[in-house]
Amino acid sequence: TALSNGSRRIFEGLGVWPLIERDATPIRRIHVSDQGRFGFARIDAAQQGLEALGYVVINRVMGAALWRRLGETNVTVFAPARVTAAEAAPGSRAIHCELDSGPAVLEARLVVAADGARSVVREAAGIGAQHWEYDQVAIIANVFTQRFHDHVAYERFTPSGPLAMLPMSEGRVGLIWTLAPQVAAEVLELADAQFLERLQAAFGFRLGRLTRVGVRHRYPLSLTRADAHIAERLAVIGNAAQALHPIAGQGFNLGLRDAASLAEVLADARRDQADGFDPGEQPVLERYRAWRSADRQGIVRFTDGLVRVFTQPFGPVKLLRDVGMLAFDLMPPAKNLLSQLSLGAAGKIPRLARGAPL
Incomplete structure (x- = not known):
């Protein structure tokens, strides 16, 4: 995972x-290019006055750290658990779930739906979602390279979709290779040597010879947007x-800002309301909804726009995007604006994201 x-x-x-x-690899530069064309752009942390533009952390390491910190709090954890239903109750919301010990019903004055794109909790509250399929599949793997990555993240746009190489520890890079579903199925069936040959042809030799690839995984790519971000409690x-x-x-990163913003809204409400604090009352939830709206819309539109622009096969569009990348590369203000957006530093920033306590 790339952390801002x-x-x-x-x-x-x-x-x-x-x-x-110790296990986080800093991204000090980003290099963006368009395969077989003249467009490219670069962002440098030093030019932005930053130590790093972001950090790449292995999910397993991050998950273990989060579980460790959670174990040091007074939070009661029910895991493993599977949510089967959720419903509003007087002054609370009830969650029906299956635990190792059997079925259980948990009630709280505020429930946070953080159970993924196909959220059972969100759907049970009557909140629908808009869903778009990109007709693309991401292939994920660790790749070893002849040359050290030098803390550069590469994004290379190819006719079949974007290909990213993220710097990692032990001389590896993290591959995210976006392909059409039928092409992805074919590529996944290749032996390692043939896979690396195909990848080398798409990425080039900026990292020298690609020498080894780890276990490959795939997942379909789509965009899902909830119709609402709050409901009763x-x-x-x-x-x-x-x-x-x-x-x-x-x-x-966007989801983490959701969590930090909600935590700040609740902390402020608790200070303001003292003994009468109710985390699930509507005015509190409305403050959270209003705060997050602009950040969410901006990042969703930015991300979706990139996908559509860089998958257009038409010559005039390709020319415009190449010229746009070159112009961006020569405009420090544009780089600063984009880096601030991607770093989560645009709009109202949660106190935690500014390095301040709740």
Whole structure:
């Protein structure tokens, strides 16, 4: 997972960052290019006055750190668990779930739906979602390279879709290769040597020879947007609110800002209301909804727009995007605006993402 600087600060505030910092690989430069064409763009952390544009963290490492910190709190964890139904109750919301010990009903004055794009909790609250299929599949794998990545993240746009190489530890890069479903199926069947040959042809030799590939995984790409982000005693965050194409690496960071914003709204309400604090009352939830609206809409449109622009096969569109990339590469203000957007530093920023306590 690629973490923005804002996400790093959120993890610092939660005491998670010290547990993953050693395994986090900084992204100091981003290089974007269009295969077989003249368009390219570069973003440099030093030119933005930053130590890094972001960090790549292995999901397993991040998950272990989050579980460890959670175990140090007074939070009661029910896991594994499967939600089977959810419903509003007087002054609360009830969650029906299956635990190892059998069925259970949990009630709370506020429930947060954070159970993914196909959220059972969101749907049970009567909140629908808009869903678009991109007719693309992402192939994910670790790749070893002849040359050290030098902390550069590469995004290469190809006729079949974007190909990203993210810097990782131990001389590896993280591959996210977007292909049409039928092409992805064919590529996944290739032996490692043939797979690397095909990948080399698409990516080029900026990292020298691609020497080894790990286990390959695939998942279909789509865009899902919830029709609403609050309901009676319910807040919707993360992929349950919006599930994005990985082209700009913004999905997890956007969801983390959802969580940090909701936490801040609740912390402020608790201070303001003292003994009468009710986390699920409508005015509190409305503040969360209003705050997150602009950030969500901006990132969703930005990400979806990138997908559509860089998958257009028409010559005039290709020419315009190449000229646009070259113009962007020569305009520091545009780079600063884009880097601020991608770092989660546009609009109202949660206190945790600024490095301040709740």
